[in-house]
Amino acid sequence: DAGVIQSPRHEVTEMGQEVTLRCKPISGHNSLFWYRQTMMRGLELLIYFNNNVPIDDSGMPEDRFSAKMPNASFSTLKIQPSEPRDSAVYFCASSLVGADEKLFFGSGTQLSVL
Amino acid sequence: GQSLEQPSEVTAVEGAIVQINCTYQTSGFYGLSWYQQHDGGAPTFLSYNALDGLEETGRFSSFLSRSDSYGYLLLQELQMKDSASYFCAVSEYNTDKLIFGTGTRLQVFP
Numbered sequence: 001d002a003g004v005i006q007s008p009r010h011e012v013t014e015m016g017q018e019v020t021l022r023c024k025p026i027s028g029h030n031s032l033f034w035y036r037q038t039m040m041r042g043l044e045l046l047i048y049f050n051n052n053v054p055i056d057d058s059g060m061p062e063d064r065f066s067a068k069m070p071n072a073s074f075s076t077l078k079i080q081p082s083e084p085r086d087s088a089v090y091f092c093a094s095s096l097v098g099a100d101e102k103l104f105f106g107s108g109t110q111l112s113v114l
Numbered sequence: 115g116q117s118l119e120q121p122s123e124v125t126a127v128e129g130a131i132v133q134i135n136c137t138y139q140t141s142g143f144y145g146l147s148w149y150q151q152h153d154g155g156a157p158t159f160l161s162y163n164a165l166d167g168l169e170e171t172g173r174f175s176s177f178l179s180r181s182d183s184y185g186y187l188l189l190q191e192l193q194m195k196d197s198a199s200y201f202c203a204v205s206e207y208n209t210d211k212l213i214f215g216t217g218t219r220l221q222v223f224p
Contacts (some may be wrong), residue, residue: 099212
């Protein structure tokens with residue numbers, strides 16, 4: 001089992017540019033979560049999907065953020081346009097079903113917006 | 115909504131026992147989880163309490179008291195490799211979200 005795979009591992013971009021983060025959940029897992037981690041705000045849930053359907057996106061900061069899950073093995077988190085305050089580590093996690101299961105986290109994407 | 119508070123930092127020496135507390139305010143949740151995160155790494159699952167009481171997994175134990183809105187993680191026979199951040203988390207009844215606490219940084223000294 002390869003675990004949850006995220007790419008890229010690091011991303012450095014300039015303010016105003018579009019950023020796309022990618023995630024491949026563990027095969028057979030039906031729930032996928034996007035979290036953002038910063039020193040100031042800790043681990044924040046941005047959005048989660050059940051069976052490829054977005055269930056709750058209330059944590060998405062603003063319209064600049066969007067997430068998709070076109071199939072059971074792939075999800076993206078897009079920021080357009082990016083801003084320096086978006087700099088953080090973005091984690092993708094998956095579970096068998098829902099949040100009352102063990103979550104398996106990917107290695108994260110370290111995003112720096114200059 | 116949920117609010118989970120933890121001490122920001124705890125220090126201890128190798129071989130010692132340390133307890134990391136988690137107090138919460140919540141309208142209802144399925145269970146209390148604990149995750150470990152080393153610097154530069156991803157959170158990894160440690161333990162889960164659905165019911166009140168103590169759950170033991172090797173050197174680590176976790177406790178939950180719903181009536182006291184309180185839980186803790188107990189780490190025994192501390193090793194240097196236990197230096198990491200520890201997060202409690204609850205899975206909400208009505209939203210099925212996993213909400214994380216503020217996190218506790220544990221430093222183990224020789």
